[in-house]
Amino acid sequence: MSTATAPAPAPAEKKKDKPHQSDRAVAENKLGMKLVAPALIVMLFVTAFPMLQALWLSLSNYALTAPDDRSFVGAQNYVTALSDPLFWRTMLVTVGIMVVTVFFELVIGFVFAIVMHRVVFARGIIRTSILIPYGIITVVSGFAWQFAFSGTNGFVNYWLPFVEDNFNWFGEQFPALFAICVSEIWKTTPFMSLLLLAGLAQVSEDMVEAAKVDGATWWQRLWKVILPNMRAAIMVAILFRALDAFRIFDNIFVMTAGAVNTESVSFLTYRQVIEQFQIGMGSALSVLLFLSVLVIAFLIVKLFRVDLAAARQEG
Amino acid sequence: MRGPGRRIGVAATLVLAASTLSACSSSDKPTLNWYINPDGQDTLNALAERCSTDEYDIAIQLLPTGATDQRTQLARRLAANDSTTDLMSLDPVFVPEFANAGWLLELPEEVASAVVDDDVLAGPTDTVTWDDKIYAAPQWANTQVLWYRTSLAEAAGIDDALQEGTATWEQVIDAAAQNDATVGVQADRYEAYMVWINALIQGAGGDIVSDTEAGVDAQVDIDSEAGRAAAAVIQQLADSGAAQSDLSVSREGTSLGAMFGPGSPGEFMTNWTFVYKNYEPSDTNTVVDAEQFEDLSWARYPRTVADEESKPPVGGINIGVGAYTENPEFALEAAQCVTDEDAQRDLAVNEGLMPARASVYDDPALTEAYDASLLELFRESVEEGGPRPKSAFYNQISGAVQSVWHSPFDVNQDTPAESAQFLEDVLQGRALL
Amino acid sequence: MGNSPLRKAGIAVGALLILTWCLLPVAWIISLSFKSQESITNGNPGFLPGDGTFAGWDNYVAAWDNEQFRRAIFNSIGISLIATVLSVIIATLAAYAIARLEFKGKKLVLTTALAIAMFPVVSLVGPLFDMWRAIGLYDTWAGLVIPYMSFTLPLAIWTLSAFFREIPWEMEQAAQVDGATSWQAFRKVIVPLAAPGVFTAAILTFFFAWNDFVFGISLTSTEAARPIPASLSFFVGADPFNRPASLLAAGAVIATIPIIVIVLVFQRKIVAGLTSGAVKG
Known part of the structure; x- marks a missing residue:
């Protein structure tokens, strides 16, 4: 959950000022740069710098348990990773989780947003409770659902019809992925619904009313008026949530630890570095993971024609 | 503060916050950190206190539950040349890897001869030896036996075979299936599943790998008759009505409840020595009543094939001394103290963790706490058990085997061949694990 | 038509659905925390x-008696607070510049943050390891605070620049015209206007730092710095062979209490911060 806000476009209040004297503009330019410098330096220090380090490490065969055997291997780690079925299997699982969770979050989140938009009573209670899944630690959500799906101590099997009481959700790939997705969707749908609610508030009531007067059904109003006007909100929400879902790690770690083919690319990378101490291969996977995020971001932006300017506060 | 290296490159306030936290006592008396796994915490705490002297204190630090997690935590500290890791409780399978990476202090001759003298059982002695040198002191030895209910074995008519130690997995599984009972094993994707697979293969006279001194070039033997015999057992259980519903995520703890489940005839369960203490009724333990406990019985680990003695799994804990400790003299002294006869006796009596020394099995405190036949069975199992591969790359070997053999529902006669190929690829760095 | 009973009923059902969705798992983990460990x-x-x-x-008593768990809570509070304060300070400077000044590289800062x-x-x-x-x-602690900046800082910059954009900065000049010194104008006019935004950004940043798991398990190995989520995942009960589900649930509830309190007290601010102009125009 590392995408929280996509704040507003800049009102160009500076334009109200009198035309600057040029030295004042220079001074302002200087001050601005000074003020943003710490932020820029810190951000680059904590990401770009380690990423370059990863790029360098990924070119060696380097395991911490055999530090004397370190050697330069060029692109060998990338070749091994990209030709390994395990890498592609985790990629498929990750993309699958991403598509499924984002889809359901969008649909359920939209329903929630409409309810919250219309509801008149208990508004405060609903808005407060919707923040609870958002605030809860992902690890806790993972545990809660893992135990809920447990055959020995949970309740899901007893509540669901057509499911045997001792059914083992974590014994096979699809049931286990289902449980993981439930935890993920539960926790992040509220955030999605708040984003959509903000978008819904932008849709002009007059337009909806006008459509109604023209005899449009509820369904037509939804598809012809409301959704097109929320387009920007929906696209930004999809972009942020998709990239966040692609990084899925916590729920998998807690609920299956990657067993029964539920491993994500993030989890695979983590295991190479932290459990196998294969710093070289782990770094290569880190770089590949980073590139995958870039590709997915690019695809979503192109495919859905997301207006990045809106997301980048430039209006 | 932990050392000058810790301060580099950070805002002073942050370091202050971090280092005041880790600052220990103000006196000059050093504190030795002993990283323990969570079995037998109460006794180990008492032990740490007993073995603290006027010259140093021993402080207990708790590691996570799983063997793999424990290894990860320790290895990360040692890879960072941590000088505060003085003593550590090590699963035997990780001694070669740690020794090979230079993370363990080699025990000097006089200490080595004291901690692995003739009294120490052969299995544990073997696990602390790497490259003909001694790298740790055996503290306790673990082994698995078959736990079951007498009433169930009698109903199934395999009581005699069990008592003679000739019962096979096939017989046990059939007996359970025909009596609506189950068979409890450990087949989640974790170390204890490797323990099961290894015991099955060794029980059929085979090995997962051999020539392990060759490191990544070790000989992979899993694709063999023995490997297929082991796969057949797992396949039989997975396909049988005797499989527990959570077979693919079963761990040491998950099958305990099936033994005396209400309205059920019980189970046959291969599990470690702690099971006895787990069920034994006492003021604080009311899991089962005295009558049920009376029904509990035990036998040697089942055979994989009828004409070959079983090779019960062996485990336990060895105490290693960190290579970067600032107080090697004290740490070596403490390592001897926490593995002495008294320590081994207390662990056995209080916690159900069996001694690594033969003489302790005859200690009056043990003979009073345990049934004589059970003690004899434990000692015999540790002595005749089959160790897991001793390799500096054990973690990769274990991970590769688990990866192919999990889920147990997918194991078939092709599994050993597939597993051999994958294991070779992993060791040679050709495949991701 | 707009207020037909049918529609009202639909909204009511929807509201009930939301409440169930949000609260059922919470009720479940609370219920689980009251099951006895032997029965688990x-x-x-x-x-x-x-x-x-x-x-x-x-x-609850057993969880709280666990030294490692208490240390983890302490670590989490300390590390998250330090990361939050540092991020918010650095982000405030940047967001002020972004909202108020014209300078080269403004886009670069925002794009980088995104x-x-x-x-x-x-x-x-x-x-990093x-x-x-x-x-x-x-x-x-420092080993976690620094990487936490990788996600807390962009978040704080985005939230704060959205808030600062809404502040009528002209009022500062107006106050100065009315005879206030620039310090007075800043303190009496700008600070009260900016404070709620800074505060909201701080809450959100704190949530994120509190939730971190990846760095928490990878860059620590003892209770010297291990935060709550990592500690929960390594939670060890009296019985080493069983995951102590109910004990863990109790620990999880304790770890969630601070979040619930913050949510209850600052609900309005958080919603505003989360969606602050998320999609305006």
Whole structure:
């Protein structure tokens, strides 16, 4: 959950000022740069710098348990990773989780947003409770659902019809992925619904009313008026949530630890570095993971024609 | 503060916050950190206190539950040349890897001869030896036996075979299936599943790998008759009505409840020595009543094939001394103290963790706490058990085997061949694990 | 038509659905935390504790008595607060400049922040682990605070610049015209206007830092710095062979209390911050 806000476009209040004297503009330019410098330096220090380090490490065969055997291997780690079925299997699982969770979050989140938009009573209670899944630690959500799906101590099997009481959700790939997705969707749908609610508030009531007067059904109003006007909100929400879902790690770690083919690319990378101490291969996977995020971001932006300017506060 | 290296490159306030936290006592008396796994915490705490002297204190630090997690935590500290890791409780399978990476202090001759003298059982002695040198002191030895209910074995008519130690997995599984009972094993994707697979293969006279001194070039033997015999057992259980519903995520703890489940005839369960203490009724333990406990019985680990003695799994804990400790003299002294006869006796009596020394099995405190036949069975199992591969790359070997053999529902006669190929690829760095 | 009973009923059902969705798992984990540990070992299915398996506060007492757990709470509070304060200070400077000044590279800052917010944190684990152990930051508070900046700082910059954009900065000049010194104008006019935004950004940043798991498990190895989520995942009960589900649930509830309190008290601010102009225009 590392995408929280996509704040507003800049009102160009500076334009109200009198035309600057040029030295004042220079001074302002200087001050601005000074003020943003710490932020820029810190951000680059904590990401770009380690990423370059990863790029360098990924070119060696380097395991911490055999530090004397370190050697330069060029692109060998990338070749091994990209030709390994395990890498592609985790990629498929990750993309699958991403598509499924984002889809359901969008649909359920939209329903929630409409309810919250219309509801008149208990508004405060609903808005407060919707923040609870958002605030809860992902690890806790993972545990809660893992135990809920447990055959020995949970309740899901007893509540669901057509499911045997001792059914083992974590014994096979699809049931286990289902449980993981439930935890993920539960926790992040509220955030999605708040984003959509903000978008819904932008849709002009007059337009909806006008459509109604023209005899449009509820369904037509939804598809012809409301959704097109929320387009920007929906696209930004999809972009942020998709990239966040692609990084899925916590729920998998807690609920299956990657067993029964539920491993994500993030989890695979983590295991190479932290459990196998294969710093070289782990770094290569880190770089590949980073590139995958870039590709997915690019695809979503192109495919859905997301207006990045809106997301980048430039209006 | 932990050392000058810790301060580099950070805002002073942050370091202050971090280092005041880790600052220990103000006196000059050093504190030795002993990283323990969570079995037998109460006794180990008492032990740490007993073995603290006027010259140093021993402080207990708790590691996570799983063997793999424990290894990860320790290895990360040692890879960072941590000088505060003085003593550590090590699963035997990780001694070669740690020794090979230079993370363990080699025990000097006089200490080595004291901690692995003739009294120490052969299995544990073997696990602390790497490259003909001694790298740790055996503290306790673990082994698995078959736990079951007498009433169930009698109903199934395999009581005699069990008592003679000739019962096979096939017989046990059939007996359970025909009596609506189950068979409890450990087949989640974790170390204890490797323990099961290894015991099955060794029980059929085979090995997962051999020539392990060759490191990544070790000989992979899993694709063999023995490997297929082991796969057949797992396949039989997975396909049988005797499989527990959570077979693919079963761990040491998950099958305990099936033994005396209400309205059920019980189970046959291969599990470690702690099971006895787990069920034994006492003021604080009311899991089962005295009558049920009376029904509990035990036998040697089942055979994989009828004409070959079983090779019960062996485990336990060895105490290693960190290579970067600032107080090697004290740490070596403490390592001897926490593995002495008294320590081994207390662990056995209080916690159900069996001694690594033969003489302790005859200690009056043990003979009073345990049934004589059970003690004899434990000692015999540790002595005749089959160790897991001793390799500096054990973690990769274990991970590769688990990866192919999990889920147990997918194991078939092709599994050993597939597993051999994958294991070779992993060791040679050709495949991701 | 707009207020037909049918529609009202639909909204009511929807509202009920939302409440169930949000609160059921929370109720479940609370219920689980009251099941006795022995009953968990032998299987205790069902939503509520079965007959005779109600443990009272035992699990809470046991969780709280766990030294590692208490240390983890302390670590989490400390590390998250430091990361929050540092991020908010640095972000306030940047957001002020972005909202108020014309300068070259404004776009660059925002684009960088956006890109870094989408960064896969696991990618950083390998290189950071390798660097931290070399320079002695491994398993320290600072060793977590620094990588936390990779996601708290972009978040704080985005939230704050959205808020600062809404502030009528002209009022500062107006106050100065009315005879206030520039310091007075800043303190009396701008600070009260900006404070709520800064505060909201701080809450959101704190949530994120509190939630971190990847760095927490990768860059620590003892309770010297291990935060709550990592500690929960390594939670060890009296019985080493069983995951102590009910004890863990009690620990999870304790770890969630601070979040619930913050949500209850600052609900309005958080919603505003989360969606602050998320999609305006």
